[in-house]
Amino acid sequence: MKLTIQVNEGPYQHQSSDTAYHFARAALEKGHEIFRIFFYHDGVNNGTRLTTPPQDDRNIVTRWSELAQAHNIDMVLCVAAAQRRGLVDEGEAQRNGKDATNIAAGFRISGLGQLIEGGVQSDRLIVFGD
Amino acid sequence: MSEETKKMMYINRKAPYGTIYAWESLEVVLIGAAFEQDVSLAFMDDGVFQLTKGQDTKGIGMKNFSPTYSALGDYEVNKIYVEKESLEERGLTLDDLQHLVWEDEDEDYAEKDSIRLVSRAELADVLAGQDVLFNF
Numbered sequence: 001m002k003l004t005i006q007v008n009e010g011p012y013q014h015q016s017s018d019t020a021y022h023f024a025r026a027a028l029e030k031g032h033e034i035f036r037i038f039f040y041h042d043g044v045n046n047g048t049r050l051t052t053p054p055q056d057d058r059n060i061v062t063r064w065s066e067l068a069q070a071h072n073i074d075m076v077l078c079v080a081a082a083q084r085r086g087l088v089d090e091g092e093a094q095r096n097g098k099d100a101t102n103i104a105a106g107f108r109i110s111g112l113g114q115l116i117e118g119g120v121q122s123d124r125l126i127v128f129g130d
Numbered sequence: 131m132s133e134e135t136k137k138m139m140y141i142n143r144k145a146p147y148g149t150i151y152a153w154e155s156l157e158v159v160l161i162g163a164a165f166e167q168d169v170s171l172a173f174m175d176d177g178v179f180q181l182t183k184g185q186d187t188k189g190i191g192m193k194n195f196s197p198t199y200s201a202l203g204d205y206e207v208n209k210i211y212v213e214k215e216s217l218e219e220r221g222l223t224l225d226d227l228q229h230l231v232w233e234d235e236d237e238d239y240a241e242k243d244s245i246r247l248v249s250r251a252e253l254a255d256v257l258a259g260q261d262v263l264f265n266f
Contacts, residue, residue, distance in 0.1 A: 006264075008151075008266075040154065040158075041150060041151065041154055080154075080157055081154060084150075111161065112157060112158050112161040112162070113161055113162075113164070113165070115158065115162075115264075116138075116158070116161065116162040116165045116167070117165075119136065119138060119262040119264070120134060120136055120165065120167065120262075125262050125263070125264070127263075127264070127265050129265075130144075130151075
C-alpha cells in the first residue's frame, strides 16, 4: 500500500513523532511504500539538525534523517509552518535574509500542496498528532 | 498532479486561538482548493468556536482570521458540516455562527447556505464516505 504520513507535533514534547517514526519503520518492514512524510504545525521542529538531546536518549532528528537515507523517503517541512518556527534551508535563508540554516539531512522545505498531493496520490493518509 | 478526484474532508476540533491548529488548518484548505478535489469541512467539539461571529482578538494581540471563513465560498468550498451536539454542549446555536454562503453558478449565481447542521450520527456517516480525512 502507498502511504503518506503527516506529523503534526514536535519532537520530545509529544510522543506522536516517535509513534510516526515507529509506524513508518513497521510499514516499510511489511513491504509498504511511503510516498512522503509531511511535517506540519510544530512537527517541522523534527527537521532541525541543531538539536542536541542527552546521550542516553534517542536522537529523533538523526533517526528521521537515517530513515530517509536508508529508504529514499521524501520528507517535507511545510514552508509556512517552517517560516513561523525558524526552520531554514539555503533557499529560505536567502529569500528571507537569515544568517543561518538549520535543516537536517534528508528534509526539504516545500508548500502545503505537497500534503494535498500526498493525500491524492496515496492509498492512505495517516496523521500523527493531537 | 493527478487527475483523480477524491472526497477530502478537513476536520476541525479545536478552539481558534488557544493553539495554531485552526489557522494552519484553514491555510491547508485554501491551498488545497487549487487541487480541484471534492472538499468538505467539518466543525466539531471546540472547533465550532472557530465559526462564531463577532470575534475580537484585540485583547490577546493575535490576528483575527475569522473573516477568512466567509471567503471559502469563493474557493468553491461550500460543504461545511457543523455538529449539532457540539454546538448544544457549548450553549451555542446556528445564530451564533457566521452566515457562510456560496454562489451557485448553475442557478444564476443564487446565494446558498454553506453550513449544514448535522447530528453526531449523521456526521459519522459523512466521515465514513470520505476518501481522505485531514484532522486538525
